[in-house]
Amino acid sequence: MEKTNNYHHGNLRQTLIDIACSDIRDKGVDGLSLRAIAKKAGVSANAPYRHFADKRALLIAIAIVGFEELRARMEEVEQTTDDVMEEFRLKGIAYVKFAGDCPEKYKLMFGPAITDRTSDETLSMAAGESYEQLLTCIRKGIDAGLFKDVPVQTLADPVWAMMHGISSLLIDGFFEEDAQSFRELKASCPVGRHVTLEEVMQNNLQLVLHGVLA
Amino acid sequence: MEKTNNYHHGNLRQTLIDIACSDIRDKGVDGLSLRAIAKKAGVSANAPYRHFADKRALLIAIAIVGFEELRARMEEVEQTTDDVMEEFRLKGIAYVKFAGDCPEKYKLMFGPAITDRTSDETLSMAAGESYEQLLTCIRKGIDAGLFKDVPVQTLADPVWAMMHGISSLLIDGFFEEDAQSFRELKASCPVGRHVTLEEVMQNNLQLVLHGVLA
DNA sequence: AGTATTATGTTGACACTGACAACATGTTAA
DNA sequence: TTAACATGTTGTCAGTGTCAACATAATACT
Numbered sequence A, B: 001m002e003k004t005n006n007y008h009h010g011n012l013r014q015t016l017i018d019i020a021c022s023d024i025r026d027k028g029v030d031g032l033s034l035r036a037i038a039k040k041a042g043v044s045a046n047a048p049y050r051h052f053a054d055k056r057a058l059l060i061a062i063a064i065v066g067f068e069e070l071r072a073r074m075e076e077v078e079q080t081t082d083d084v085m086e087e088f089r090l091k092g093i094a095y096v097k098f099a100g101d102c103p104e105k106y107k108l109m110f111g112p113a114i115t116d117r118t119s120d121e122t123l124s125m126a127a128g129e130s131y132e133q134l135l136t137c138i139r140k141g142i143d144a145g146l147f148k149d150v151p152v153q154t155l156a157d158p159v160w161a162m163m164h165g166i167s168s169l170l171i172d173g174f175f176e177e178d179a180q181s182f183r184e185l186k187a188s189c190p191v192g193r194h195v196t197l198e199e200v201m202q203n204n205l206q207l208v209l210h211g212v213l214a
Numbered sequence C: 001a002g003t004a005t006t007a008t009g010t011t012g013a014c015a016c017t018g019a020c021a022a023c024a025t026g027t028t029a030a
Numbered sequence D: 001t002t003a004a005c006a007t008g009t010t011g012t013c014a015g016t017g018t019c020a021a022c023a024t025a026a027t028a029c030t
Helices: A012-027 A034-040 A055-077 A084-101 A103-110 A121-143 A152-171 A179-183 A197-212 B012-027 B034-040 B055-077 B084-101 B103-110 B121-143 B152-171 B179-183 B197-212
Strands: none
Touching: A012 A034, A012 A055, A012 A103, A034 A055, A055 A084, A055 A103, A055 A121, A084 A103, A084 A121, A084 A152, A103 A152, A121 A152, A152 B152, B012 B034, B012 B055, B012 B103, B034 B055, B055 B084, B055 B103, B055 B121, B084 B103, B084 B121, B084 B152, B103 B152, B121 B152
């Protein structure tokens, strides 16, 4: 409502991002078409180019939204518990759950759809702030004498790699015969090979913890 | 030479795969064009459709080649050492090294370029056989009383997830400011944040081992 | 106020893509 | 020899990202 005046459109930029975020969920990253988005926004095919230099710029904008969402989800956990151990566990689950809830967006964020991602400052920062969620949690663990007293990244990098690995393998159907069931993500759904997502997470976290605990 | 007779072309199918494998290395998955490949093969734009139902089919063919390559690299290691511990370590490195040597192919194999990968039997099998390389190694470790006596997948899944996580995060530039240096993959190249690939691997393997060892 | 400048949106065009249908040609088999 | 088939070609289509030129609304300046 804020700027619902006539104008040319009002706030096209945000509208385009919203539509794109919605489209990506159904049609996937590859199914995303600038023209289709423009049409849905009720605007000419080339209008988006007044707000995004090219398609890549729009993709980056979506990815940034995604990273903010991911960060928010992990941040929420902090208000749930005071136990560092539990916070660590829950943040891991929140991460994978996000990937399961928004697989296409997740693919966009971490996948090869965006090339040369380091070149975009804003994107790097957004990504960094999600990562920071993991870092602070691990720092807490170290300070509490719960985790090994080593440089944070020595623990964070492998943990992150594992969370990302699980997520993307799950998304891309390497753990499951039935990809659909994961998309609908009930945390205890079967993920193939008679393994449930819960079990996978359990095993992974357990394995990570053995390496992380002091 | 086997079928170098005149024919229409000889063995177009293989030629197309070869060209595509070469192109993907330079131009990436998205830069891959059926028409460009056909032209390079000295053949009309639609000729590929006699050998591949659609673009996806060609991509799958490339991915299969990739998985065979990956399996071969990991298999080689077995002849290098008799120590299970060392075999485990080397296979992990071989895996990540493959990802670093053929980043674009790796992205194709594991990334979202191929949708609904489980639908293709041959692809699933090729992928499964690479995974088997990890399984057999871990089984050895369990049998030798070196690894925990639990179902293989309880160990294999997290390990695989971690290896894949490291690989794709490295490829996609999450660990490094300078992506180029990783592409050229000398095992000790800097990967950003003043961390070397060696260190990352070291940390990860160490963390994995803590969770795996009996 | 009136005018210049900028921000935004439109139209038209281009090269490129994956894909389909219809046709041509060489290979093999009855 | 002829029928069937595998393979390759030509023509065509809709769809894509993107550029250049033009149109209009909002703002800034005199």
